[in-house]
Amino acid sequence: MKKKYVILFLCLAFVLTGVFLFRSAKISNKETQEQMSKAISLKAKILEPVDIDLTQKYIGYVTPIHEAMVKSFIPGFIEKIYVKGGETVKSGDVLVVLKQDEYIAALKAAYADILKAQALYQNAEAYLKRLQKAKKAVSATEIENAEAQYLSAAAGLEQAKANYATAEVNYDYTLIRAPIDGVVGNVDLTKGNYVSPDGNALLNIVQYNPIRVVFSISDKEYLSELQKEKPFMDEKFSLKLPNGKIFENEGVFQYTDNVVDKTTTSVAVYTDFENIGKILTPNTYVTVLAENKIKDAISVAKNCVLLEDDGNFVYLIRNQKLIKVPVEILAWVNEDFVLKNTFEKGDAIVLENVNPQNVNKSAQISG
Numbered sequence: 001m002k003k004k005y006v007i008l009f010l011c012l013a014f015v016l017t018g019v020f021l022f023r024s025a026k027i028s029n030k031e032t033q034e035q036m037s038k039a040i041s042l043k044a045k046i047l048e049p050v051d052i053d054l055t056q057k058y059i060g061y062v063t064p065i066h067e068a069m070v071k072s073f074i075p076g077f078i079e080k081i082y083v084k085g086g087e088t089v090k091s092g093d094v095l096v097v098l099k100q101d102e103y104i105a106a107l108k109a110a111y112a113d114i115l116k117a118q119a120l121y122q123n124a125e126a127y128l129k130r131l132q133k134a135k136k137a138v139s140a141t142e143i144e145n146a147e148a149q150y151l152s153a154a155a156g157l158e159q160a161k162a163n164y165a166t167a168e169v170n171y172d173y174t175l176i177r178a179p180i181d182g183v184v185g186n187v188d189l190t191k192g193n194y195v196s197p198d199g200n201a202l203l204n205i206v207q208y209n210p211i212r213v214v215f216s217i218s219d220k221e222y223l224s225e226l227q228k229e230k231p232f233m234d235e236k237f238s239l240k241l242p243n244g245k246i247f248e249n250e251g252v253f254q255y256t257d258n259v260v261d262k263t264t265t266s267v268a269v270y271t272d273f274e275n276i277g278k279i280l281t282p283n284t285y286v287t288v289l290a291e292n293k294i295k296d297a298i299s300v301a302k303n304c305v306l307l308e309d310d311g312n313f314v315y316l317i318r319n320q321k322l323i324k325v326p327v328e329i330l331a332w333v334n335e336d337f338v339l340k341n342t343f344e345k346g347d348a349i350v351l352e353n354v355n356p357q358n359v360n361k362s363a364q365i366s367g
Helices: 001-040 102-132 140-173 219-226
Strands: 041-042 045-046 049-065 069-070 077-079 094-098 173-179 183-184 203-208 213-216 236-240 254-258 265-274 285-301 307-309 311-318 323-325 329-333 336-340 348-350 363-365
Touching: 049 329, 069 254, 140 173, 213 219, 213 285, 219 265, 285 329, 311 363
Parallel strands: 041 363
Antiparallel strands: 045 348, 049 213, 049 285, 069 203, 077 094, 094 173, 183 203, 213 265, 236 285, 254 265, 285 336, 307 311, 311 323, 311 348, 329 336
């Protein structure tokens, strides 16, 4: 009998528990429905990180790494011309020869002065040694005079050698050589022309290989590059030529300028390219293509990002609540910003205008 009462009690408790849970669930569902009915409905899109192939385009210009204006170090008349405009020369090649007669004569005269000074030096040295050996038979004044003559002769010999070295240098200057490897510009010279150090340059030489391309990035891009271990460590540089073709060789980043241009708030970037065949010509404008892969990034329309004085922000629906969060812009492509992925799984970015007063209120994705 007692056992029947226990069973009856348990059955009654089970029924009451079921009724309670059913009513609780019904109430909870009703409350949820009421909350959802009060939630702000916004047009939004679930964020999904992807790897983005990014190609930034810049206008660049071609400039030589080295350029030399060739002038004469000494006055003289042109005797021979060994180079024509457009020729490729190596450092040390003879380009122009000046009339050498007077410089050869000066060199010979300087050599003769060395021989004369050497004779005087040897005589003075021998005379001094004789007096020193017989110093008991000669006066101290004679020895002092001999020492003075010896020192004067030694100085005269050194002066003669220096004069010969100068004459030799001047003679070498009659051979005007290429100071760098490169391509010769226009050569407007004639045999018999008089040239001097004060005159115009005889010709110019431009280094073609390698060659440099300079382009500019914004100060914001520059600051982003400074965050890396090495600026532009991930980028590949290529060029689109004026005829629309892509240049076959990739560029190598060298350095950035050390100042920001005040008028454009930009920084110059210097890249070098192998230029076999002289395809890239100085002063040509080209399109620089900086290719980079940004991994695990978020791409959103620019109008979804709030650019404010204290930072950049987006509106999100996270856990059925409207929130405003800061974002870091890595790059921009056409009408989209590329953002660093600092989001949570399931975040949805709001695609329409938001009333700031609704932040932290319940929200749901419309449709």
